[in-house]
Amino acid sequence: MTDWTFRPLPDGSGWAAHLAAEERAALADLVDDVAALLDEGRPAAEDLPGLRIGTGPVEPPRDPAVRRLLPDASRADPDVAAEFRRLTEDDLRTTKLDQLGLLRRALTAEGPDLVVRAADAPRVAAALTDVRLVVAERLGVRTEEDADAVVRLAVAGGPLHPADPATVARRYLAAVSLLLSALQDSLVEAMLAALPDEPGDGRHGPDESGD
Template identity: 35%
Template sequence: MGGTFEPLAGGGAAVALDEIEVSILRSLAVQLLELIGPGPQAEDADPLAALFAEGPTEAPSDPALARLFPDAYGGPGAPTEGPRAAETKAHAAEFRRFTENDLRTRKREDALEVVRTLDALTPGGDGGAVLELTGTQPLRWLGALNDLRLTIAARLEITEDDEAGVLFRLPDSDPRKPMVMAYLWLGGLQETLVETLTP
């Protein structure tokens, strides 16, 4: 089972992780949480008010956050000038205002689930452990793995999967190499987790 998810009898998925892999996954999830930002601060806040709270209207300036929270309208081929461009921008801002807070909450909860499940692992004699995901955990992990890959891809300026292959051939002395290896490893985890959940 080393390094790839396999289906659990009765549903769910399991993967064997060594001590270093657990540490890397946890560190990446914590960094993702820091990037996404804190959740609602006031514990006694009115839940109804929070439900209708408006979010930002502008796309994030950080490329990684822009990849995690893209505009719902526009994109490649969309007009950049004139009335159509202004209309597209207005629609994107309106959509973002009512959806980004919920999307941030979901992404934060996915990353927190990764941290919690890793913290609950009981190491074996060799320092490794078998991570078992059941219930909603596999879907939370899928979301977090995807967000981690999007974030790393933004930092590496990867736009297409074939670019990752070019980066894979970077010399070991290149400072991007560890991030490229993490990107490819997370992709393998994500792919095998999807396969375990596909009937």
């Protein structure tokens, strides 16, 4: 199995993780699928400087996977949720589509590694999160127990019966979920490790205990 761990680039400009060609192709296809979901059913909107605002009521997405990406701003107040959705949904869809496009370009770039520049890392991490959420919804993940079951399915060995396409598809999604989780966790850890130390946080520097 591929390591799927992001490691610093020699010039310090970002990180790279080695993925097999078929893994990169599978993720690129999935990114396209998520982008298509976000691009469908976009509400009518008018352009204002730096923002597109809906011109009328915007219904919540019917697809539960898209609903995970575009949740209600308020569960307690439907009016607040509806107004917030009208004002922000199209702009949020655009932001997410841009992030997915950035991830796709990284996945389809030449070379054996998935390279993420430091300046792009937060947006790539956000795109990985969105793809991961869609896969989780398709797999019916709601609890930690559900997530553990997906991991067990992803690493399960043995042949699949060709007459059981649902199980084949579910195991495929489980394997992709495992890959997405590993990449996202590794990239976030790399970003956190690159943050400058806070003065006096005790993580580095000489011993100030006075001993």
